Amino acid sequence: MKIVGLLLIIAGWIVAVVGPLITPSTSGRMALALIGIALSIFGILGVLNKAHLKHALWKG
Amino acid sequence: MRDRLLIRSAACIAVVLLFSFGLCAWAQTPSPAAPVVQAAPAMDAPLNVQAAQPPSTADLAKGDPGGTMTGTINDISVSDSKKGLTLADALNQVGQNKIAINFTWTLITGFLVMFMQAGFALVETGLCRAKNANHTMMMNFMVYSFGLFAYWVCGFAIQMGGAGPIANLGGTIPLSAEHVFTVLGKPWGLFGSHGFFLSQAGTYDVGVMVIFLFQMVFMDTALTIVTGSAAERWKFAAFAVSSIFMGAITYPLFANWAWGGGWLSQLGANFGLGHGYADFAGSGVVHAVGGITALAVSMIIGPRIGKYNRDGSPNAMPGHDIVIVLAGCFILAFGWFGFNPGSTLGASGNGALRIGSVAVNTMLAGCTGSFGAIIYMWIRYGKPDASMTGNGLLAGLVAITAPSGFVNTIGSVIIGLIAGVLVCLSVEFFDRVVRVDDPVGAISVHGVNGIWGVISVGLFADGRSNYGGSWNGVSGSVRGLFYGDPGQLVAQLIGVATLVGFVFAFSYIANLVIDVVVGQRVSAEDELEGLDIPEMGALGYPEFVLKPEAHGVASASYASGD
Numbered sequence: 040m041k042i043v044g045l046l047l048i049i050a051g052w053i054v055a056v057v058g059p060l061i062t063p064s065t066s067g068r069m070a071l072a073l074i075g076i077a078l079s080i081f082g083i084l085g086v087l088n089k090a091h092l093k094h095a096l097w098k099g
Numbered sequence: 100m101r102d103r104l105l106i107r108s109a110a111c112i113a114v115v116l117l118f119s120f121g122l123c124a125w126a127q128t129p130s131p132a133a134p135v136v137q138a139a140p141a142m143d144a145p146l147n148v149q150a151a152q153p154p155s156t157a158d159l160a161k162g163d164p165g166g167t168m169t170g171t172i173n174d175i176s177v178s179d180s181k182k183g184l185t186l187a188d189a190l191n192q193v194g195q196n197k198i199a200i201n202f203t204w205t206l207i208t209g210f211l212v213m214f215m216q217a218g219f220a221l222v223e224t225g226l227c228r229a230k231n232a233n234h235t236m237m238m239n240f241m242v243y244s245f246g247l248f249a250y251w252v253c254g255f256a257i258q259m260g261g262a263g264p265i266a267n268l269g270g271t272i273p274l275s276a277e278h279v280f281t282v283l284g285k286p287w288g289l290f291g292s293h294g295f296f297l298s299q300a301g302t303y304d305v306g307v308m309v310i311f312l313f314q315m316v317f318m319d320t321a322l323t324i325v326t327g328s329a330a331e332r333w334k335f336a337a338f339a340v341s342s343i344f345m346g347a348i349t350y351p352l353f354a355n356w357a358w359g360g361g362w363l364s365q366l367g368a369n370f371g372l373g374h375g376y377a378d379f380a381g382s383g384v385v386h387a388v389g390g391i392t393a394l395a396v397s398m399i400i401g402p403r404i405g406k407y408n409r410d411g412s413p414n415a416m417p418g419h420d421i422v423i424v425l426a427g428c429f430i431l432a433f434g435w436f437g438f439n440p441g442s443t444l445g446a447s448g449n450g451a452l453r454i455g456s457v458a459v460n461t462m463l464a465g466c467t468g469s470f471g472a473i474i475y476m477w478i479r480y481g482k483p484d485a486s487m488t489g490n491g492l493l494a495g496l497v498a499i500t501a502p503s504g505f506v507n508t509i510g511s512v513i514i515g516l517i518a519g520v521l522v523c524l525s526v527e528f529f530d531r532v533v534r535v536d537d538p539v540g541a542i543s544v545h546g547v548n549g550i551w552g553v554i555s556v557g558l559f560a561d562g563r564s565n566y567g568g569s570w571n572g573v574s575g576s577v578r579g580l581f582y583g584d585p586g587q588l589v590a591q592l593i594g595v596a597t598l599v600g601f602v603f604a605f606s607y608i609a610n611l612v613i614d615v616v617v618g619q620r621v622s623a624e625d626e627l628e629g630l631d632i633p634e635m636g637a638l639g640y641p642e643f644v645l646k647p648e649a650h651g652v653a654s655a656s657y658a659s660g661d
Contacts, residue, residue: 045604045607045608048599048600048603048604048607049600049601049604051596051599051600052596052597052599052600052601052604053600054596055592055593055596055597055600056593056596056597058589058593059366059369059370059372059589059593060282060283060285065372065585065586065589066585068370068372068589069585069588069589069592072589072592072593072595072596073592075596075600076592076595076596076599076600079596079599079600079603080599083394083599083603084533087398087607088398088533088534088535091398091399091401092534095401095402095407095534096401096402096404097402097406097407097408097409097411098409
């Protein structure tokens with residue numbers, strides 16, 4: 040799960056960065072940047088952190 | 100008949116006289132002056148110093164209580180004493196005075212930023228328990244040395260090695276090597292390569308030294324953010340390795356992309372996105388990089404023993420000294436007057452007189468940040484919480500750091516107020532929902548509000564600033580969405596995506612490797628005892644009696660007291 044989380048985080052960054060290369064529209068670029076940020080945050084908090092919490096000290 | 104003749108004669112005389120007077124008057128009207136071509140004074144010709152009436156030696160011997168005779172033409176250095184003062188000497192002195200003002204400004208504001216380390220040390224130590232005081236203080240103390248050394252070896256070269264000339268500092272021409280790769284015909288700057296050890300490729304240079312000192316203290320601020328969120332359970336050796344790596348690689352990479360001529364700063368020139376990623380003093384470069392790295396390290400290390408119950412509900416683990424926390428906040432607020440106004444890199448030329456506006460924006464956002472936090476806490480919990488009010492002040496200051504050079508006072512008040520509320524919501528979110536333990540709230544103060552600061556440039560920049568006619572190679576002033584440029588907001592969002600996507604992933608992987616090699620977390624026994632003795636060999640407060648509590652939480656009281 041940690042690897043999946045990391046891949047999502049990096050994928051989010053790439054989506055935002057390639058936005059200016061694939062569309063000239065400001066709205067399109069903004070949408071891609073927001074999607075990229077959301078994907079990365081989901082990867083950090085929704086996937087990677089959950090994987091860490093699975094074996095958290097306080098659960099033991 | 101005779102009368103008529105007389106009248107005619109008189110009329111003729113009158114006409115002649117009138118004509119003559121008119122002719123004389125016309126002759127006396129000054130004609131448009133022909134341009135007088137004067138030879139430009141030779142640059143090396145001696146000037147008549149006495150014409151400026153400088154004070155005599157006898158006058159000066161009487162003293163100058165009014166300060167009217169000190170600093171005159173007599174004080175201009177001459178290049179050739181035989182020739183005396185020349186125009187070239189006078190003009191060179193003017194240029195050197197401008198650079199001297201800017202050097203002095205940048206160095207003194209850099210010294211203020213360096214003093215912020217003391218503020219961070221007090222805030223973080225005060226918010227931790229007494230049994231970890233020595234350890235927390237030492238991390239804040241040594242992060243300065245670890246970071247500085249790493250930055251001198253290679254961090255500065257990676258960040259600023261290709262930054263190009265900085266006009267306010269007299270050129271810094273040797274910083275001219277940026278590694279670029281090209282995608283679809285657009286150049287993407289990745290990292291610089293001049294300035295390793297501050298001695299390579301002509302970087303033994305007065306201007307380079309000034310920008311090194313200023314950028315170094317910024318980098319150190321980013322590093323010290325992590326020590327707060329990982330406090331009370333971070334192994335000192337792992338902290339040392341992690342800090343050196345961050346000062347050498349992680350921070351300089353993102354700082355190059357934003358400030359060193361890298362690809363983020365070129366989003367405007369290459370793709371028409373406003374003025375490219377704009378971060379005046381580092382909400383993103385310094386604070387968000389620090390806060391996001393803090394999140395990565397905190398996730399790897401895990402929460403402190405006793406922070407969470409079996410059902411996942413959090414326990415409050417209050418700090419041991421709110422007095423030093425709030426004193427530290429004041430020191431930080433003072434240092435911020437170096438952080439933001441100093442980022443003009445000068446007080447003379449290229450719009451640097453905007454330092455007054457930058458300073459006022461900084462103080463206003465700090466003020467409304469503490470307002471936002473105190474009001475939120477008072478309404479929600481019935482008491483004006485001191486530590487969160489301090490964090491509100493810092494959140495406002497973090498948020499205004501990026502936009503401070505681009506917004507007006509209304510914008511700074513709104514940005515600070517939102518930051519003050521945001522930090523309270525974020526601390527609760529990380530504490531209760533995400534369950535990432537952050538003893539000092541560094542992730543919320545610096546990470547979340549650093550990102551808010553970056554976004555706020557894309558919203559509130561009012562297009563009235565002018566730093567030499569352009570920013571990031573795009574002419575005109577930075578303008579946000581509310582002032583007509585949605586492209587600027589897109590550039591800022593790409594910066595945010597890079598922070599949460601690249602910086603987080605890079606820091607996470609690096610610290611995961613450190614965890615495998617060195618081990619990031621102390622043993623449970625050491626943590627319960629407090630890190631002062633096991634890690635540092637001495638207590639922070641040897642005359643305190645530390646009382647173990649449930650979950651190993653210790654509180655301090657004076658030996659003579661209860």
